Amino acid sequence: MSFWLLKSEPEVFSIDDLRSSPRKTTCWDGVRNYQARNFLRAMQVGDRAFFYHSNCAEPGIVGIVAIVREAYADSTAFDRRDPHYDPKSDRRHPTWYMVDVKLVRKLERSISLTELKARANSALAGLLLLRRGNRLSVLPVDEHHWNRIAALE
DNA sequence: GCCAACGTTGGC
DNA sequence: GCCAACGTTGGC
Numbered sequence: 001m002s003f004w005l006l007k008s009e010p011e012v013f014s015i016d017d018l019r020s021s022p023r024k025t026t027c028w029d030g031v032r033n034y035q036a037r038n039f040l041r042a043m044q045v046g047d048r049a050f051f052y053h054s055n056c057a058e059p060g061i062v063g064i065v066a067i068v069r070e071a072y073a074d075s076t077a078f079d080r081r082d083p084h085y086d087p088k089s090d091r092r093h094p095t096w097y098m099v100d101v102k103l104v105r106k107l108e109r110s111i112s113l114t115e116l117k118a119r120a121n122s123a124l125a126g127l128l129l130l131r132r133g134n135r136l137s138v139l140p141v142d143e144h145h146w147n148r149i150a151a152l153e
Numbered sequence: 154g155c156c157a158a159c160g161t162t163g164g165c
Numbered sequence: 166g167c168c169a170a171c172g173t174t175g176g177c
Contacts, residue, residue, distance in 0.1 A: 007175090033160075035160095054174080059176070132157095133157075133158040133159065134175095
């Protein structure tokens, strides 16, 4: 089992939106960065991911999700009217992929980016989320980092 | 709203 | 292949 972190802007899709989704499941579409896409394709059913709120008043980890369907073609890339439309992606050889994720639970207490940063030089040294200039919306998380973060809740 | 960081595009 | 211009991300 591998561990990941998925960013979402809460004004676009929040942890509460996921909680109120049918079967508390959603497809994680719209990823248009090759490195992030490669991480999506490496995900396996049963993997866990932190749900992270970005670009908001208090960025941080707000929940835990499970991967419930492995990577498949992101259909929004084929839809001319979709903001994530990409004419370079074709149905036979898709450029972009998505996975399905299901809510495991919303954290009782969010873990803010500030809190994570406070441990950037100790318990969470090397955490990719804290790397300078990091903008990837899909990131792997080492198991020992996962455990240390989970212990902060 | 600002701006640093980074990815992509396209001319050459 | 280089690199300037441009667009996006995301913290603040």
